[in-house]
Amino acid sequence: MNNFSNSFSRRSFLAGASSLGALYAASKFVPLPALAQALPNDPRIAAQPIADKGFASIRKVGNGLYATIADRSKGLQARCNGGFLIGRDAALMVEGFQTTAGSSFQLETLRTVTQAPVRAALNTHWHFDHTLGNSVYGGAGIPIWAHMDVPARMTAVYPKWQSEDLATFLAPWEKRVRDAKTDSQREHAKSDIEGLTGMFKPVAETVLALPNHALDPAKMPIEIDLGGLTVVVEAFVGHTDTDLIYRVPSQNVIYTGDLLTGGQYPVNINGYPTRWRATLAKFATFDKSTLFVPGHGQIMGLEGVAEMRACFDDIAEHAEKSYKAGVPVEDAVEQYVVPDKYKNYRMFSWGFAIGRTYQQLYAEWSGKPVNVLNCS
Numbered sequence: 001m002n003n004f005s006n007s008f009s010r011r012s013f014l015a016g017a018s019s020l021g022a023l024y025a026a027s028k029f030v031p032l033p034a035l036a037q038a039l040p041n042d043p044r045i046a047a048q049p050i051a052d053k054g055f056a057s058i059r060k061v062g063n064g065l066y067a068t069i070a071d072r073s074k075g076l077q078a079r080c081n082g083g084f085l086i087g088r089d090a091a092l093m094v095e096g097f098q099t100t101a102g103s104s105f106q107l108e109t110l111r112t113v114t115q116a117p118v119r120a121a122l123n124t125h126w127h128f129d130h131t132l133g134n135s136v137y138g139g140a141g142i143p144i145w146a147h148m149d150v151p152a153r154m155t156a157v158y159p160k161w162q163s164e165d166l167a168t169f170l171a172p173w174e175k176r177v178r179d180a181k182t183d184s185q186r187e188h189a190k191s192d193i194e195g196l197t198g199m200f201k202p203v204a205e206t207v208l209a210l211p212n213h214a215l216d217p218a219k220m221p222i223e224i225d226l227g228g229l230t231v232v233v234e235a236f237v238g239h240t241d242t243d244l245i246y247r248v249p250s251q252n253v254i255y256t257g258d259l260l261t262g263g264q265y266p267v268n269i270n271g272y273p274t275r276w277r278a279t280l281a282k283f284a285t286f287d288k289s290t291l292f293v294p295g296h297g298q299i300m301g302l303e304g305v306a307e308m309r310a311c312f313d314d315i316a317e318h319a320e321k322s323y324k325a326g327v328p329v330e331d332a333v334e335q336y337v338v339p340d341k342y343k344n345y346r347m348f349s350w351g352f353a354i355g356r357t358y359q360q361l362y363a364e365w366s367g368k369p370v371n372v373l374n375c376s
């Protein structure tokens, strides 16, 4: 055992627990958007990053633990968050990002901290903005680990996009804009085109590197011993059916991928809203001192989980009201109004934040199939 890391984590745990308590006490006076974006006041989190490229910065969040936080206002090279975890004998990296610039930045920064072998680069799920930079890791001889279904999900969609042009891909979505019956329907359909274009283009420009080491959810939790630092891998369903979280129980730090995000509506391109909400309810029961490195948005404590759950509740409550009033789902989707408290939230697009979630909830409640938005 490594006594240094044990005593350190106990100290930082005690300090972290008390300051998070103060944050909770103050949090009800802080407006929601500020809460979503502010770096938590927690002694585990270094005030200064060890590296900052604009599009992402990397800072210490624990003993041997680092978080890479993307800033999309300065470029989409990273687009998602990630990080790395360093033990006495080996290191792990989290996420492949949207481009090789993102993954190179993370690997180069890791190398300024340690020369320990990198046992694996972990993808939290199969989406483009978490995997398209994987080739940097492959080129460096670093194995890429992910949920066992990630290669199949990626190959079912991305090579197809790479073989067609943007106009062909967008044709059915352009038709939705032309067929729109109202201005709001037209604007919402246009937002889907914008979101889909932002996904199609990076995929079309990239040489895919698939994970080459499959993690089987049936065998989880899996423990990875890095030497004085144990990382536990767990599977949850929600944002996709390939979501994994990486947690460090000794320090209560968790890398969640897009199961947890801040400052934006839940992105439901391939999600399962009811199971996703159950996963978030589980996160809400985690230790009060837990620090989450979410898939997007700022590092957060349990207050961030509560905020995302409240947003999901808001969507579901509006959907349920419409459902009970007999409003057809295509009309109900247009009637959702973004409340003031979420006005600053990003939305991937109307269809994939609100529309698809309504459709799936309607299908569950009615027990009847409903056409669900599908971009693959």
Ligand SMILES: [Zn+2]
Binding pocket: 125, 127, 239, 258, 267
């Ligand atoms: Zn995702």
